[in-house]
Amino acid sequence: MTSQPAxxxxxxxxxxxxxxxxxxxxxxxxxxxxxxxxxxAALRGFxxxxxxxxxxxxxxxxxxxxxxRVVVAGHLDTVPLTDPxxxxxxxxxxxxxxxxxxxxxxxxxxxxxxxxxxxxxxxxDVVPAADLTWVFYDHEEVAANLNGLGxxxxxxxxxxxxxxxxxxxxxxxxxxxxxxGTLRVEVRTRGVAAHSARxxxxxxxxxxxxxxxxxxxxxxxxxxxxxxxxYRESLNAVGxxxxxxxxxxxxxxxVTVNYRFAPDKSLAQAEAHVRELFDGFEVTRTDGAEGARPxxxxxxxxxxxxxxxxxxxxxxxxxLGWTDVARFSSLGIPAVxxxxxxxxxxxxxxxxxPVGQVTATHDALLAWLTAH
Amino acid sequence: MTSQPAxxxxxxxxxxxxxxxxxxxxxxxxxxxxxxxxxxAALRGFxxxxxxxxxxxxxxxxxxxxxxRVVVAGHLDTVPLTDPxxxxxxxxxxxxxxxxxxxxxxxxxxxxxxxxxxxxxxxxDVVPAADLTWVFYDHEEVAANLNGLGxxxxxxxxxxxxxxxxxxxxxxxxxxxxxxGTLRVEVRTRGVAAHSARxxxxxxxxxxxxxxxxxxxxxxxxxxxxxxxxYRESLNAVGxxxxxxxxxxxxxxxVTVNYRFAPDKSLAQAEAHVRELFDGFEVTRTDGAEGARPxxxxxxxxxxxxxxxxxxxxxxxxxLGWTDVARFSSLGIPAVxxxxxxxxxxxxxxxxxPVGQVTATHDALLAWLTAH
Numbered sequence: 001m002t003s004q005p006a007x008x009x010x011x012x013x014x015x016x017x018x019x020x021x022x023x024x025x026x027x028x029x030x031x032x033x034x035x036x037x038x039x040x041a042a043l044r045g046f047x048x049x050x051x052x053x054x055x056x057x058x059x060x061x062x063x064x065x066x067x068x069r070v071v072v073a074g075h076l077d078t079v080p081l082t083d084p085x086x087x088x089x090x091x092x093x094x095x096x097x098x099x100x101x102x103x104x105x106x107x108x109x110x111x112x113x114x115x116x117x118x119x120x121x122x123x124x125d126v127v128p129a130a131d132l133t134w135v136f137y138d139h140e141e142v143a144a145n146l147n148g149l150g151x152x153x154x155x156x157x158x159x160x161x162x163x164x165x166x167x168x169x170x171x172x173x174x175x176x177x178x179x180x181g182t183l184r185v186e187v188r189t190r191g192v193a194a195h196s197a198r199x200x201x202x203x204x205x206x207x208x209x210x211x212x213x214x215x216x217x218x219x220x221x222x223x224x225x226x227x228x229x230x231y232r233e234s235l236n237a238v239g240x241x242x243x244x245x246x247x248x249x250x251x252x253x254x255v256t257v258n259y260r261f262a263p264d265k266s267l268a269q270a271e272a273h274v275r276e277l278f279d280g281f282e283v284t285r286t287d288g289a290e291g292a293r294p295x296x297x298x299x300x301x302x303x304x305x306x307x308x309x310x311x312x313x314x315x316x317x318x319x320l321g322w323t324d325v326a327r328f329s330s331l332g333i334p335a336v337x338x339x340x341x342x343x344x345x346x347x348x349x350x351x352x353x354p355v356g357q358v359t360a361t362h363d364a365l366l367a368w369l370t371a372h
Numbered sequence: 373m374t375s376q377p378a379x380x381x382x383x384x385x386x387x388x389x390x391x392x393x394x395x396x397x398x399x400x401x402x403x404x405x406x407x408x409x410x411x412x413a414a415l416r417g418f419x420x421x422x423x424x425x426x427x428x429x430x431x432x433x434x435x436x437x438x439x440x441r442v443v444v445a446g447h448l449d450t451v452p453l454t455d456p457x458x459x460x461x462x463x464x465x466x467x468x469x470x471x472x473x474x475x476x477x478x479x480x481x482x483x484x485x486x487x488x489x490x491x492x493x494x495x496x497d498v499v500p501a502a503d504l505t506w507v508f509y510d511h512e513e514v515a516a517n518l519n520g521l522g523x524x525x526x527x528x529x530x531x532x533x534x535x536x537x538x539x540x541x542x543x544x545x546x547x548x549x550x551x552x553g554t555l556r557v558e559v560r561t562r563g564v565a566a567h568s569a570r571x572x573x574x575x576x577x578x579x580x581x582x583x584x585x586x587x588x589x590x591x592x593x594x595x596x597x598x599x600x601x602x603y604r605e606s607l608n609a610v611g612x613x614x615x616x617x618x619x620x621x622x623x624x625x626x627v628t629v630n631y632r633f634a635p636d637k638s639l640a641q642a643e644a645h646v647r648e649l650f651d652g653f654e655v656t657r658t659d660g661a662e663g664a665r666p667x668x669x670x671x672x673x674x675x676x677x678x679x680x681x682x683x684x685x686x687x688x689x690x691x692l693g694w695t696d697v698a699r700f701s702s703l704g705i706p707a708v709x710x711x712x713x714x715x716x717x718x719x720x721x722x723x724x725x726p727v728g729q730v731t732a733t734h735d736a737l738l739a740w741l742t743a744h
Contacts, residue, residue, distance in 0.1 A: 065448060068437035079617065119591055143618065180569060184618055195719045196630045197552060197693035199593075199606035206609035206627070213582030221571075237578035238622060239615025245451065246630060246659065248719060249608050251595065255578070258568045258618060288616065321569035347567045371557040 006037035011045075015113055015362060016100060016355045020089040020320075022109040022116075023102050029077040029146075032056040032138040036076055039136050042116065048123040049134075052159055056138035057148040059159045061131070062123040068130040068300070070369065071162035071333065073149065073324065074112045074169070075140035078104040079347045086349065095345050098355045106341030107354040111168025112136060114340065114362045118369065128369045133162055140324065144182075144289040149324045153331065164300040165328040166365070169321070170341030173357040173364070174314030175305055177229050177294030177336050178329070183259045183270045184238075184287035187278050193244060193251040196277045206298040209253040213237065215277060216257070224262035227294045229318035231262035235274075244327050245319040256286070260322065263291030269306035289322055292329035301334050307368035308338065321346070338365070378409035383417075383492035387485055387734060388472060388727045392461040394488075395474050401449040401518075403511040404428040408448055411508050414488065420495040423508075424531060428510035429520040431531045433503070434495040435523070440502040440505065441595040442741065443534035443705065445521065445696065446484045446541070447512030450476040451719045458721065470727045476592070477725040478713030483540025484508060486712065486734045490741065500741045505534055512696065516554075517660045521696045536672040537700040538737070541693070542713035543703070545729040545736070546686030547677055549601050549666030549708050550701070554694040555631045555642045556610075556659035559584050559650050565616060565623040574621040578614045581625040584653060585609065588629070591649065596634035599666045601690035603634035607646075613693065635663030661694055664701035666708075673706050679740035680710065684732050693718070 009021055027035040036056040043051045049060040056076065081087060089102040115134050122128040137148030144150065154157055169176075174260070189209050194202025221233040235257065242253030248360050257278075261270040267288045275283050295301055296316055305316055319325065319337045328335035340357035381393055399407040408428040415423045421432040428448065445738050450735075453459060453475050461474040472482070487506050494500040509520030516522065524531055561581050565572025595607040607629065614625030629650075633642040639660045667673055668688055677688055691709045692699065700707035712729035 079620070131486065140647070141617075141619070182569070182619075193720070195693060195715075196606055196608050196610055197632045198552070198716055199608050199632075200604070201716050204588075204608055206612050207585060209612070210582060210585030210589045213585060214577060216576075217579040217582045230573070234568060236568050236571050236576055236621050238568055238618050238620060239624060240578050240612050241615075242609070243611025243613075243628065246610050246628065247513070247554075248451070248610060250610060253612060256615065260569045260571075321567060343567075344573050346570075346571055347604070348565070 004034065006034050006041060008058050009038050009042040009116065011042050011116045012121035013093065015117055015358050018113040018117060019100055019110045019358060020066055020106060022112055024088045026081060026087060027076050027078060028080050028353050029139050029142045032068040032076045036138065043119060046120055046124060049148045051121065054152060054155055055148065057152055058136045060119055060134040062125060064123060064131050064169040066131045069133060069162040070130045070330060071133040071135060071160060071165040072115050073135035073165060073167050074108055074115050076112065077138055077141050078107065079141050082275035082349050086351065094354055096354055096356055099352045100203060102271065104353060105171045106351045108169050108239040108340050108345035110337055110353045110358045111170065111339035114365065115168055117362060119346035120195060122369055126370055130369065132350060143287045149327050153327060162333055164298060165333050165335035167323050167325050167337050169323045169337045170339045170343045171337050172342050173312055173340050173361045175308050175316040175336050176280055177296050177316050178226065178292040179263055179319040179321065179325045180231055180233065180260045181270060181321045181326065182289050183261065183267060183285065184272060185257050185274055186284045186286055187255045187257055188282040188284065189253045191251045193247065194249040196249050199249050203254040204249050206250050209255055212255050212278065212281060217325030219277065224264050224288050226262055226264050226295065229294050231318045232320055233262055234260040260320065261291060263293045290326050290330065292326040295329065298334035301336055303335065303371065304359055304368045307371065308364045311367055376406065378413060381414040381488065382489045383409050383414050387730050390485040390489060391472055391477065391482045391730060394484055395476040396460045398453060398459060399448050399450060400452050401478060401514045402513050404448045408510065411448065415491065418496060421491065427520065427526060429524055432491055432506040432681040435608045436495060436503050438503045441505060441534040441544050442502045442508060443505040443532060444487055445507035445537060445539050445681055446480055446487050447509050448484065449513050450479065451508055451513050454721050458723065466726055466727050468728055471724045472727060473724040475723060478542045478723045479718035480541050481710055482713050482725045482730045483542065483711035486737065487540055488728060489734060490737060494741055496567050498742055501743055502741065515659050521699050525699060532703065534705055536670060537705050537707035539695050539697050539707060539709050540711035541695045541709045542711045542715045542718055543709050544714050545684050545707050545712050545733045547680050547688040547710050548691035549668050549688050550598065550664040551691040551693065551695045551697045552603055552632045552634055553639055553642055553663030554661050555633065555639060555646060555657065555700065557629050557646055558656045558658055559627045559629055560654040560656065561625045563621065563623045566621040568619045568621050571621050576621050577625040578622050580714055581627055584627050584650065587649060596636050598634055598636050599668065601666050602692055603690045604637065604692055605634055606632040632692065635665045637664060662698050662702060664698040664707065667701065667706035670706035673708055675743065676708065676740045679743065680736045683736040683739055
């Protein structure tokens with residue numbers, strides 16, 4: 001897929017132009033190499049950074065001998081483009097100034113642009129308050145077992161060491177604490193195949209799935225308070241398949257269900273809940289990741305909350321989508337989400353990010369990372 | 373797909389061996405060329421037959437100047453093989469003597485073997501009661517618009533002219549009159565895509581399909597009396613699909629429904645019935661074929677009924693699966709089904725045909741076609 005050369009990224013230029021340049025290199029999960037090459041090449045241009053690479057993940061670190069280390073991470077991949085493609089990025093006027101429209105502007109190349117701009121500056125022109133580790137990784141938008149940050153945890157855990165971590169996932173420029181967990185299961189019905197003209201000699205597995213869908217449609221997701229933040233859950237069929245041919249009663253139907261659960265429960269507890277809901281049906285777990293509690297009681301995170309409050313006036317809220325905050329949380333590193341872009345627009349056809357949020361996020365992180 | 377040469381078929385040898393030879397050339401719909409080549413080559417060995425070809429359909433005719441003409445037709449294709457393949461044919465002992473096991477033994481290469489054996493003999497060794505047209509065609513087990521007999525009707529209607537037609541579809545060696553019609557529709561629900569972690573910003577199209585499946589599961593198919601024969605109907609989901617990716621609320625779900633309807637109603641009436649059943653949903657017709665009334669009041673068909681009764685003792689019954697009887701019916705040619713093999717075993721993994729039924733069907737047709 002990577003036939004064109006990697007573009008040259010200007011990390012010291014205009015922030016909106018950098019977001020655009022990053023988005024205009026499509027990097028749907030599994031096809032991140034060209035963008036990772038561009039990011040690696042750009043970072044290698046700065047002598048204050050040690051640059052490391054594993055697959056399509058790139059890590060850059062300062063070694064200033066400072067007593068604390070902050071990890072700032074973001075993923076390079078996106079969900080698939082729309083048809084026709086919502087790229088290259090277009091700049092349109094929005095209610096609060098110019099907005100960047102196109103796949104990745106929200107989830108999460110605006111955040112990656114903020115990371116890259118700060119990486120180029122902090123440790124070169126400006127002495128930061130902590131040593132810094134910048135992480136750019138692949139395969140975040142697909143099954144958890146492919147996740148590039150998870151691979152770094154397995155292959156090079158020392159690259160990720162730090163005292164606190166910030167993930168630049170979209171939060172509309174405010175701090176979002178912790179994250180919901182995610183669980184995927186297949187709910188399967190089995191029947192007996194037969195010619196559809198003599199259906200009574202078989203048993204229709206798709207008809208049996210009516211009850212599975214009815215339970216999903218009737219389910220009311222909860223909103224759970226965890227450490228003062230409200231976590232809203234979701235339970236959805238994200239796929240359904242069944243059928244052999246146009247004249248055969250189908251012998252199998254599979255409903256793929258995704259449960260986003262609040263961090264008051266473990267992955268195992270979430271699975272038990274889903275199994276109880278689909279009692280009487282065959283349930284197979286295919287994918288899952290723990291949630292993370294907010295972690296706002298850590299002093300370094302409290303400083304970050306204060307910096308964001310000073311720059312944007314935004315109060316911390318709960319993160320609802322699963323993010324790799326949970327991976328840092330499992331390593332014992334307190335972590336929060338902070339990034340430009342409205343998370344409600346992530347993965348949507350009309351994905352777009354106000355330029356003002358990119359600048360504000362950049363400025364809030366800069367204020368925190370240079371506060372002495 | 374057709375890499376091996378066509379095998380040589382012995383039309384004058386053992387009937388069971390001929391069924392086996394026909395089945396052992398796999399001919400799943402769309403891949404019939406090798407078998408059609410073998411059938412054509414075998415028929416061209418007989419000087420009393422004019423042999424014609426259109427695509428993978430083969431037609432052989434006598435021209436004896438007799439006042440009436442009987443058309444005997446069968447399809448060469450089968451539904452897909454099982455995994456592992458249920459071929460080559462195995463001969464196993466059954467309750468009433470040896471049985472041939474494997475794909476196509478019932479639907480409908482045993483019938484094709486009867487046709488070929490009679491074609492080789494009638495008009496050569498034996499003078500038949502009517503001129504004969506033997507039709508072997510492709511693409512019966514797939515969408516009606518691909519049907520090889522339908523193509524012959526369009527391309528060469530004169531090849532199919534006759535006074536009565538017999539289709540050798542499986543009927544356990546008895547006469548089955550007419551056939552149910554078949555209608556395929558897609559029932560579609562539409563939603564709004566969203567990230568599955570923030571499902572309340574979208575609308576889940578798969579959840580909406582719960583009501584579609586519930587109506588299918590609750591539906592009680594009717595049994596309809598037409599001209600003294602009982603036609604049992606079926607209404608089934610034969611496919612369902614929906615879903616974009618594992619973390620997206622799906623914006624579309626499509627249920628493919630197959631309605632097999634009694635010949636008391638037209639295709640248009642059947643469609644109206646299905647649209648009424650799925651009132652409130654988007655319904656698109658994708659495929660359909662009229663049924664056929666029994667036609668047992670035709671004198672030639674009455675003679676056939678009498679011949680079968682004399683050889684096997686079997687009374688005529690209703691045909692439930694759609695067959696190309698309906699195509700002859702629409703051409704104004706009375707037509708019935710008569711073939712070896714239990715239709716309840718068609719398309720099944722344990723498809724098998726008693727050798728005794730192959731012989732009995734052959735003998736009943738021979739008695740009818742030689743009665744002067």
